[in-house]
Amino acid sequence: MYGPGDVRVEEREAPRIVEPTDAILRVSAACVCGSDLWPYRGVEQMQWPAPMGHEYAGIVEEVGADVQTVKPGQFVVGSFWATDNTCEICRAGYQSACVDRVPMGALGAQAELLRVPLADGTLVPTPDIPSEDLVRSLLSASDVLGTGWFGAVAAEAGPGKTVAVVGDGAVGLLAVLAAKQLGAERIIAMSRHESRQRLAREYGATDIVEQRADAGVEAIKELTDGLGAHSVVEAVGTQESMNQAIRATRPGGHVGFVGVAHGVSLDGMDLFWSLAHVHGGPAPVRRFLPELIDLIWNRQINPGKVFDLELPLDQAADGYRAMDERDAIKALLRP
Numbered sequence: 001m002y003g004p005g006d007v008r009v010e011e012r013e014a015p016r017i018v019e020p021t022d023a024i025l026r027v028s029a030a031c032v033c034g035s036d037l038w039p040y041r042g043v044e045q046m047q048w049p050a051p052m053g054h055e056y057a058g059i060v061e062e063v064g065a066d067v068q069t070v071k072p073g074q075f076v077v078g079s080f081w082a083t084d085n086t087c088e089i090c091r092a093g094y095q096s097a098c099v100d101r102v103p104m105g106a107l108g109a110q111a112e113l114l115r116v117p118l119a120d121g122t123l124v125p126t127p128d129i130p131s132e133d134l135v136r137s138l139l140s141a142s143d144v145l146g147t148g149w150f151g152a153v154a155a156e157a158g159p160g161k162t163v164a165v166v167g168d169g170a171v172g173l174l175a176v177l178a179a180k181q182l183g184a185e186r187i188i189a190m191s192r193h194e195s196r197q198r199l200a201r202e203y204g205a206t207d208i209v210e211q212r213a214d215a216g217v218e219a220i221k222e223l224t225d226g227l228g229a230h231s232v233v234e235a236v237g238t239q240e241s242m243n244q245a246i247r248a249t250r251p252g253g254h255v256g257f258v259g260v261a262h263g264v265s266l267d268g269m270d271l272f273w274s275l276a277h278v279h280g281g282p283a284p285v286r287r288f289l290p291e292l293i294d295l296i297w298n299r300q301i302n303p304g305k306v307f308d309l310e311l312p313l314d315q316a317a318d319g320y321r322a323m324d325e326r327d328a329i330k331a332l333l334r335p
């Protein structure tokens with residue numbers, strides 16, 4: 001990305017092993033993230049030009065001398081942070097705050113080849129080379145599925161719970177899928193787009209709320225005897241969506257927020273009186289990857305359906321444009 005709205009595909013030097021713990025992947029599929037739209041829209045400043053992309057699945061080409069568990073020829077999925085998976089924070093399940101973490105976005109996964117630092121801790125191999133129809137779902141595990149899943153876990157979605165999801169992008173839709181898998185009794189998806197509502201229902205939403213802001217909060221209260229939801233996933237990252245999430249949560253309930261917060265400030269007094277648990281941040285996707293790969297491999301979930309646009313890598317700019325204009329939920333890029 002050369003600046004807001006300016007995405008170009010060009011030849012860069014092929015990545016090579018730098019550290020003995022690195023691996024080089026041949027990327028089978030990459031994609032555009034909702035968070036890539038923040039710099040695209042000029043909301044987030046970067047050092048231009050910046051390599052883009054932090055979601056990836058592919059085949060290991062080469063590994064450094066110290067890599068033990070990952071082998072050339074394996075198909076692997078990794079998260080948007082490279083992590084050692086051995087430090088105290090990783091072992092507690094918060095790999096996205098690993099003391100050795102490296103942001104994959106800085107290396108640029110929207111590419112044919114990708115260097116992955118800390119390969120043993122970062123990459124999870126699939127049982128075999130996946131059939132073509134599984135690749136998109138495996139790719140989703142790299143970020144959007146893992147992030148939606150973390151949102152649902154942070155919101156303590158589970159049996160007997162009513163879960164509301166704020167945001168109908170790929171993460172929000174997959175938070176619906178996660179809530180269903182985690183056994184939620186009732187799942188309220190907030191969306192005013194017909195095609196997204198349809199996918200939300202397919203993923204397990206039992207109710208749809210089209211209203212936003214105060215009216216959206218009221219609608220959720222009406223569906224929950226005036227109490228609010230037990231669990232609310234916030235998957236947008238704006239002031240409005242955050243307020244909506246906290247106010248739609250019942251006292252004692254849980255908010256899981258996974259939208260990257262931009263210009264959000266919370267009023268201490270509102271938070272005080274909400275009696276809500278509020279937990280979120282960059283998802284520790286690595287914690288969930290083995291389980292998510294297993295569910296995908298056994299065809300118990302089909303998260304790859306959030307990719308409603310597929311383009312060759314050299315048309316990446318069209319993928320950004322389509323997502324920016326909300327013509328596409330999520331664009332998959334084929335190197």
Ligand SMILES: [Zn+2]
Binds near residue numbers: 085086087090100
């Ligand atoms: Zn770590």
